Amino acid sequence: MSDFQSDDSRYVGRQVRAVRARRGMSQQVLADRAGLSRGAIAKYENGERPIDSRRTLYALAAALGVRITDLTGHPLEQVDPSAAMFHACIGDIETALWMGGHATHDSEPRPLGELAEAARQVCRTRLACDFVTLGPMLAPLIIESYKHTYTVSEADRVAAWNILASVAFDTAIALRVRGYGALAWTAAQAIEQAAQHTDDTAGHAAAAFARSQVLLSRPGAMSAALGCAESSADKLQSSVASRGELETYGMLHLQSALTGAALGKETDGHFAEAAEIADRLTEAEPGPSMMRNPTFGPENVVLWRMSAAMEKREAGRVLELAPLIAPDAIEAPSRRAQYFVEIGRAYALQRNYRESLYALLRAEHVGPQHVRSMTHVRELVGHMMRSARRDLTTGDLGRLAHRVGVVPA
Missing domain, CATH: 1.20.930 (Transcription Elongation Factor S-II; Chain A)
Structure with missing residues (x-):
C-alpha cells in the first residue's frame, strides 16, 4: 500500500461522504436509496474502490440529490491550461448560437468556399483533441454561416445551412466533452434547424x-x-x-x-x-x-464494444477485444486516446496497476487535453495513488496525478 496522503486529493467517494454528512444521512440509508450495499458505500467513501461506472455515479448523485459535478468537480475547474482557454470562448459561442446570425457588427462573412474549408478544419481540430485551438474558431464560423443563410440564392442558402450543421455538430460534441451539457443541447438544436432546411x-x-x-x-x-x-x-x-x-x-x-x-x-x-x-x-x-x-468504421465499432464492456465492468472482455484493433489504424486522436483509456480502466479493474498506468500514459500522449479532463481517468488515477506500491506513486503515476489534478502540483 502506498503512503500517499489523500487529505489534499479530491475523489468522488470523498465528495459522497461530505455530501452525505451534510445531509445527516447514514451509509445504510444512502445505500438503500442508491440500490447499493452499505459495504460498497464504505469502500467508495474510504477510497478503497473507485466509482468507475456511469450507473453507480448517477445512482449516488440521485440518492444524494446533487448534480454530477457536485461529486466529480465543476466542469469549469481548472486542471490544466486548456480548460481555461476553452472556457474563455464559451460566452462567444453561446451568444453566436443564440443570435442566429443577427450579429451587431456589419462585417461581411467569408465566402462559402472558405467557410466550408474552415468547417473541415474545425472537425480535424476537434478530432485531434486540440481544444485550445478549437475554442476561438467556433463562434465566428457559426455567425458567418448563419449570415449566409439570409442570402438571395437558394443554392447558397442550402450550402450555408450545410456548413452550419457541420460546425454545430463539432461544437455540440466539444461542448459536451468539456462539460457544457446545456449549451451542447443548444448546438444540437442548431444542427436540427439546419437539417430541416436542407432535408x-x-x-x-x-x-x-x-x-x-x-x-x-x-x-x-x-x-x-x-x-x-x-x-x-x-x-x-x-x-x-x-x-x-x-x-x-x-x-x-x-x-x-x-x-x-x-x-x-x-x-x-x-x-x-x-x-x-x-x-x-x-x-x-x-x-x-x-x-x-x-x-x-469497423475499428470504431470494436472500440465502442470495449466501452460497452467497461460499462458492464467486464474487464476481461475489454482486453479480449483490444487486440482486434491496431491502434495506428484508429486515425482520430480522440478515439485512439479512448482506446488506451479503456485498456487502462480494464487493467485497473483487475488490479494490474502497472499495465493500467502504461495504457493511461499512452492515452495522455495521444490526447493530453482530452484525457486530463476525463472524470473517470481522474478517479482511476486517484484510486491507484491510494492503492499502488510506492515505486509507482513516486514515479510516472505521481506525475500523472499532478497533471490530471488529482493532487496539487
Missing part, C-alpha cells in the same frame, strides 16, 4: 446523436438517451444511402449500444447493425451533405 438525413442523425450524448451525461436521463438514439435510427433507416448518412446513422446504433450497456440491456443487435453499416462504407457515394462522422 438532410445525416444532419438529423447527427442532431439525435448529439442530444443522446447530452442526455447520457445526466442522471435519470439514460432511458431518454436510449429512446432518442433508437427512435431516430428507426425513423431514418429507410433514407440512409450516402457515406455521410451511413456514418451518422451508424453512430446512432453505437450510441444505442453504449447507452443500453449502461442500463444493463442487451447490446448485440445494435453492434451487429453498426458492423453491417461499417462494411457498406467502402462502396457508398459521398453525397451532397457536408455532415460526416469520420470516426465511424
